[in-house]
Ligand SMILES: Nc1ncnc2c1ncn2[C@@H]1O[C@H](COP(=O)(O)OP(=O)(O)OP(=O)(O)O)[C@@H](O)[C@H]1O
Ligand SMILES: Nc1ncnc2c1ncn2[C@@H]1O[C@H](COP(=O)(O)OP(=O)(O)OP(=O)(O)O)[C@@H](O)[C@H]1O
């Protein structure tokens with residue numbers, strides 16, 4: 001992957017009140033690369049949503065600089081362009097709905113982005129289909145189930161095809177298949193259209209499959225790197241509010257058995273199965 | 284408190300073009316002290332069912348009997364307040380149940396509303412905040428100036444402070460960090476096993492459903508598909524997949540191993556240690572040529 005930077009975050013500090021002692025973000029330095037899938041994880045209250053809101057100018061850092069493709073978020077004239085580049089699915093979809101029907105809601109964002117009508121209708125249909133909500137086009141968003149609301153919020157962003165998509169725990173209330181479907185759609189957009197995905201998640205399995213992962217702790221970025229490297233050094237992860245992914249835990253439990261001699265390499269379930277199997281065939 | 288649901292049907296916006304049948308002829312009984320988990324795809328009716336248990340929704344047809352309280356269509360339920368003191372519900376979106384100026388007041392509201400003294404309510408609020416692993420400093424904050432996971436914990440604390448006999452939990456761990464998830468699940472299990480709280484939880488996390496429940500109930504498009512012990516429900520892999528659901532990770536791993544080995548190793552095991560023991564034993568047998 002060529003590492004073209006799409007977002008630079010430099011020395012960013014943020015607090016919710018001018019006189020607050022606690023900073024919600026402290027001295028954040030982070031580059032986001034074009035086309036990557038970046039997972040952000042960290043304990044409740046570590047600053048993930050706050051950071052996300054700074055990236056599209058919903059919140060303004062007190063110190064430091066954020067640039068999205070050379071547009072500084074402090075530049076009022078660039079804000080519109082930044083919001084066009086960065087699409088965000090919020091943690092609670094209720095905060096995101098504007099339309100009185102699902103169709104209007106998804107269309108509204110596109111109208112705002114000046115997408116021409118013919119294209120708009122195509123995208124409307126495709127995005128509702130992607131989240132399996134075509135049948136709900138005429139329904140009122142606030143009269144949907146929790147997971148249906150999340151799906152509509154995701155459709156609204158998919159339709160816009162922004163350069164960068166931020167998912168703030170956007171699949172936390174989807175059933176297993178729905179979650180897989182939505183992540184597959186996002187992955188396709190990521191691979192085929194080069195859309196950069198920043199996924200804020202507590203799901204360590206999902207984070208494990210990201211290109212890169214960032215761990216936050218009390219407003220700071222405390223770890224950054226490939227998921228397999230981060231989980232290779234489990235010390236301290238639990239103190240950070242995290243845990244180990246399933247495969248790592250199972251591998252550790254298997255190694256308690258003297259006759260199962262495994263390396264520390266297997267990171268995905270498939271890798272662990274393969275290693276167990278190689279072990280068998282050597283016997 | 285035993286809960287009995289008889290022929291329950293719920294229709295949203297009846298007799299309008301938007302009419303929607305959310306629940307269709309549900310029959311269930313839940314014995315006092317049970318930990319029941321409900322799973323089902325998006326829109327299958329889980330939240331609608333839960334909202335009948337404390338009278339937030341009324342049956343369109345059929346009835347819901349919670350202890351001595353009967354909730355039925357047509358008739359007015361008398362002791363709704365008494366019911367809500369015994370049946371505490373944590374909503375799918377915590378924002379929907381927070382409203383006071385400070386976290387402390389928010390948590391104290393429930394107990395005070397049910398006649399508990401201010402001092403006692405304050406004592407409960409402080410204890411509840413500790414139980415959900417929030418720092419004491421959060422008590423003075425506005426519940427709206429919190430992160431998503433912090434709000435979730437405050438909403439849970441507010442229900443615990445009422446000291447209900449039945450806990451209704453609608454995706455209570457969504458948005459919690461992994462450690463918080465474990466701590467809060469341990470808390471619910473403790474309340475169920477040690478203090479005998481009947482617990483009814485909706486979740487999309489198959490691992491939690493398998494690990495912690497006495498019984499798992501599966502819903503599909505407003506219908507009840509099955510209600511049985513987790514070992515039984517998670518054995519039917521094909522049906523679960525058809526319904527948009529899944530098996531726990533431990534079993535998914537056994538599935539992968541089976542495919543590789545061209546043998547059937549799949550069995551309903553949910554804990555990581557048990558699964559490791561089982562794999563170790565099976566592999567040893569294979570290697571010894573048994
Ligand atoms: N509107 C607000 N006003 C004041 N403080 C806030 C506000 N929103 C969040 N905070 C505080 O800022 C800190 C960071 O919150 P943030 O929402 O960014 O956390 P998060 O990492 O997204 O957590 P979660 O995993 O729970 O969603 C927390 O201590 C939180 O209490
Ligand atoms: N207030 C409402 N008005 C009209 N229809 C509704 C309302 N709330 C829910 N519904 C519909 O009733 C059905 C069941 O919704 P419910 O919220 O019970 O589903 P659920 O199983 O909890 O789903 P999820 O997993 O997404 O939370 C859905 O099709 C939904 O669209």
Ligand SMILES: [Mg+2]
Nearest residue numbers: 048049430431
């Ligand atoms: Mg957040």
Ligand SMILES: [Mg+2]
Nearest residue numbers: 145146330375
């Ligand atoms: Mg629901």
